[in-house]
Amino acid sequence: MDINDVIRTGIIDGINAHEGTVRATFPDRDDDVSTDIALMCAEQNFPRVGDSALFLFLPNGTEQGFCLGRYYHDGNTPPIPDQEVYVKKFDEDLSVQYDYRNKELTIVNAKNVVIRGDLYVGGVITSGESS
Known part of the structure; x- marks a missing residue:
């Protein structure tokens, strides 16, 4: 098996949230569609249908492999x-950002913030927009 068969890029075309798997189409292989491929699971962060993703297949064929996740590209x-700045983007309207330089955590465009448990504040609480 050649390296182009082991590491491949594809387009997510189906997600099985219960099993933690995705299906992919490989445009460079005449739009060949995969069987279910396991997602890496450092965190629950499913790709969206239509996302470009990177895949790693075992040398014995494309029946066993892993979706390593989305990657940055022109689109x-x-x-x-x-x-x-660390950014965890949940969708177009919601992200969590941490600025390592300023040691500042920002939640962007959250409709509500729910805290279950105790909240301890060691500083001043202000209302309104921050600068």
């Missing part, structure tokens, strides 16, 4: 192009 660029 999907980093939301904040700054290596000192």
Whole structure:
């Protein structure tokens, strides 16, 4: 098996949230459609149908492999192009951002923030927009 069969890019065309798998179409292989492929599971973050993703297959064929996840490309660029800012984007309207330089955590466009448990504040609470 050649390296082009082991590491491949494809387009997500189906998701099985109960099993933690995806199906993919491979445009470079005449739109060949995969069987269910396991997602890497460091966190629950399913790709969306239509997303480009990177796949790793075992050398014995495309029946066993893993979806390593989405990657940045021309149509999907980093939301904040700054290596000192961590961004967890949940959808177009909601993200959590951490600025390592300023040690500042920001929740962007959350409709509600729900806290279950105790909340301890060691500083001033203000209302309104931050600067």
